[in-house]
Amino acid sequence: MIRNLMAATAVAVMGSLPVLAQDWSGQVTPYVWAAGLGGDVTPMTGAPTLSLDKSISEVLEDTDGAFFLSGYARRDRLVLMGDFSWSSSSKSGTVPPGLPAEGKLKQRSLTLLAGWRAVENQQFTLDLLGGARAWSVKSSVTVAGGAMQASPGKDFVDPILAARANIALAPQWSAILYADIGGFGAGSENTSQILATVNYQVNDNLWVSAGYRQLSVDYRSGGTAVDVTMAGPLLGATWRF
Template identity: 45%
Template sequence: MIRAVIALSVAASVGFFHAARAADLGEQPGRVDPAVVARPVSVVQVTPYLWASGLSGDISPFKLGPTIGVDKSFSDIMKHLNFGGFINLWARYDRFVVSGDLMYVSTTETKVVKGLPLIGALKADLDAREFNTTLLAGYRAFDLPQFTVDFLAGARVWSVANSVKVKAPVILSYSEKFAWIDPVVGVRAFYNFTDKVSALVQADAGGAGVGSKFTWQALATLNYRINDSFSASAGYKVLRVDYHSGGHVFDTTLHGPVIGATYRF
C-alpha cells in the first residue's frame, strides 16, 4: 500500500503539470465557479457519514483465546449493532491543512448452546467495541482552481475492547482491552469537474511495526455542491490493519460504500 500512496502522489504531480499546461494553452477542461478560483484563506469542513462496511480477517478477542476467522457483510453487522458513529473533520489555513477521521462501533452477539449435561443450556454475550481515529497534518503542494493536492503525515490510534458474559446457570464475565498507535503518511487529491461536481481521492499507509505490522486506508468519493455551505458525497472506503502483539490478533479489512453530508464554514 505504501507503493500505492507513492503512485498516487506521482499521479497527482502529473495531473498538476497537465493542468498547468492546459492553463498556458488556454484549455478549459471543466467550467469552474469563480468562487472556487478565489478560495478563502481558511476553511473548516465537518462531514458526518455512513459507512456500510463489511468485515473480514482474523481476530483473537482475548490473548489466551483462539484466533477466529471472521467474514461478515454489512447486513450481518447490522443485526448485532448497538451503535456506530463516523465523522470526518478537515481544515485549511492558507496552504496548511489538518484532518481527523473518527470511527466508533459497538456490537453485541449472543450465542446459545443447548443440551449440555447438568446445566442444560449455556448463553454467552460477546460485546465488541472498536474505536479508531486518524489524525493528519500537512501542506497543500499544488493549488490550482480545478485541482489540489495535499501531502499529509500523522498517526492512527486504535482501541479494541471485548467482553464476554456467560450464564450457565451462574453469571460469569471477563473483559480485555488493547490499544496501539500507527504512524502514517498520505496524500489527498481533489478535482473539480464543474462548479457543482467534484471528486476526492485520499489514501494513507503506515504501521511499519511501530504499532501494527502495517495499516492502510483509501477513500474515493464523488461530490455534489448544493450551495456554498453544504455538499453531499458518495463513494467507497477501505481500511486494512494487521496487528499481532501480546497474544492479541486484529488482522482485518473493513470495506464498503460511504455516503456523507458536509457542512463548510
C-alpha cells in the first residue's frame, strides 16, 4: 500500500512538471526569382520621372547578377523568419542630344520577422509575425564617358506585419501562402508582398518548390520617388535541419 501511495505521489508530481520546450528546427531556401518590373522612378530632385514596364526577359537581359535566400526557424510556437534579396543591373544607351550614357542599379532588401504559431493541426498551420524590412537602393548614371556623373542612393527601414500558412495537400505535397504589409509612412509610404508556392518533399530533409512572388514599394523622400512592383515565378530548394 505504501509503495502504491509513493508511486501515485510520484506520478502526480511528475505530471505537474512543465513540459520541456521542443528543440529548434530550421530550414534554408535558396531560390531563383524571374521577376518583371513595373512602376515609376524619380531618382533625384529635378530629374525626370522614368516609367518602367519591363518583362521578365527584358529584366534578365539587363541583369548583372542576383541572389535570393530565405530562412525559417521554430521552437514550439515561437517562429523566426528572414529573407535576403540582392540584384544588380545595368543599361547602356543614349540621352538627348544623342550622348552615350550608362546606368547601373543595385538593390538589397533584408526582411526579419518574429512571431507565434497561432494555429497548428495535421492539415494546416498559421503563423502571425511582425518585424522590419531594410532597403538599400543605389544607382549611378554616367554620360559621355564620365563628363557627367550622378550616384543617388537611399537606405530606409519599413515595419512589417505578416501571416504565413502551410497547407497539407497530399502525401509529400503541400502549399505555402504568405503575405505582408508595412511601411505605414515610417520608411516608405507602403510596402507589400505576396508569395504562393507548391512544395514536393523529396526526402526527410529536402523539398523543392515552384510558385509566384510579388513585392511592391512606394517610397518618397525629398526629390526621390520610387513606386515599383516586382513580380514573377520562382523556383526554390529547401534544406530542413
